[in-house]
Amino acid sequence: MKFHGSDQYVATQDLMLAVNAAVTLQRPLLVKGEPGTGKTMLAEEVARALGLPLLQWHIKSTTKAQQGLYEYDAVSRLRDSQLADDAARVKDIRNYIVRGVLWQAFASEQPVALLIDEIDKADIEFPNDLLRELDRMEFYVYETRELVKARHRPIVFITSNNEKELPDAFLRRCFFHYIRFPDADTMKAIVDVHFPGLKQELLSAALKTFYDVRGLPGLKKKPSTSELLDWLKLLVAEDIPAEALHSQDDKVAVPPLVGALLKNEQDVTLFEKLVFMQRHNR
Ligand SMILES: Nc1ncnc2c1ncn2[C@@H]1O[C@H](COP(=O)(O)OP(=O)(O)OP(=O)(O)O)[C@@H](O)[C@H]1O
Numbered sequence: 001m002k003f004h005g006s007d008q009y010v011a012t013q014d015l016m017l018a019v020n021a022a023v024t025l026q027r028p029l030l031v032k033g034e035p036g037t038g039k040t041m042l043a044e045e046v047a048r049a050l051g052l053p054l055l056q057w058h059i060k061s062t063t064k065a066q067q068g069l070y071e072y073d074a075v076s077r078l079r080d081s082q083l084a085d086d087a088a089r090v091k092d093i094r095n096y097i098v099r100g101v102l103w104q105a106f107a108s109e110q111p112v113a114l115l116i117d118e119i120d121k122a123d124i125e126f127p128n129d130l131l132r133e134l135d136r137m138e139f140y141v142y143e144t145r146e147l148v149k150a151r152h153r154p155i156v157f158i159t160s161n162n163e164k165e166l167p168d169a170f171l172r173r174c175f176f177h178y179i180r181f182p183d184a185d186t187m188k189a190i191v192d193v194h195f196p197g198l199k200q201e202l203l204s205a206a207l208k209t210f211y212d213v214r215g216l217p218g219l220k221k222k223p224s225t226s227e228l229l230d231w232l233k234l235l236v237a238e239d240i241p242a243e244a245l246h247s248q249d250d251k252v253a254v255p256p257l258v259g260a261l262l263k264n265e266q267d268v269t270l271f272e273k274l275v276f277m278q279r280h281n282r
């Protein structure tokens with residue numbers, strides 16, 4: 001099983017190497033990178049390219065590791081016992097064990113891909129609580145005294161936005177890849193995938209503005225790939241000509257629909273100031 005990118009996802013050489021390395025090592029691939037650089041989409045696309053079903057576990061601040069394994073639904077059991085029309089069912093605790101995503105992945109008849117998305121959103125104990133499960137691909141169900149073992153080791157993707165440091169013991173068990181922000185050529189290829197017929201002139205002008213905005217020193221939130229795509233979509237929808245983006249002569253202005261790129265008022269103000277200064281330097 002080898003990943004070579006896909007028709008909808010532009011993967012750089014080092015990203016493909018990382019994916020294949022993780023598959024070979026049978027270790028989770030830990031993917032970091034700025035928001036919107038295609039971390040989540042990578043898992044979807046690798047699964048699609050390799051023809052594997054993808055099980056997704058989206059982590060929130062309240063998510064506990066145990067929820068990925070199984071949960072014991074005591075409330076339903078109590079309710080059923082009060083209705084008392086199905087005593088046999090109530091007696092067997094297995095009827096009230098709800099399988100989590102990890103269990104589903106382990107139990108699958110065919111190999112699957114598993115995405116643990118945004119692991120840094122959970123509390124600090126979360127990664128540590130999954131060490132054994134991800135390493136040995138097994139866990140114990142105390143309620144039923146049963147050991148659940150993976151039939152096939154799933155291909156695991158773990159994404160992080162770096163909001164929290166991950167523990168060393170956890171890192172040791174992963175293969176790591178940082179998705180660097182795409183350079184102009186890679187970005188062109190990515191845009192091409194989404195807007196195949198885009199006019200070259202508009203694309204060049206938009207890319208120049210985009211990288212200029214990203215290059216502004218002191219920006220609080222740099223726009224990323226997905227924001228560029230949103231912006232291009234709007235430019236196309238509104239039929240904005242490439243000339244409107246050029247900053248020649250003294251018509252330098254804040255680009256149209258800048259709200260797709262800059263997401264807070266400080267950044268917009270900063271940008272306007274810069275434009276203003278440029279005008280006066282001419
Ligand atoms: N390499 C790429 N090829 C094609 N499209 C891409 C690529 N990178 C990003 N995109 C586009 O950017 C969008 C955002 O990607 P995705 O949701 O995977 O980002 P993310 O890194 O998971 O962001 P976040 O950290 O905010 O969850 C995708 O829907 C896709 O349209």
Ligand SMILES: [Mg+2]
Pocket residue numbers: 039040041117159
């Ligand atoms: Mg994501």
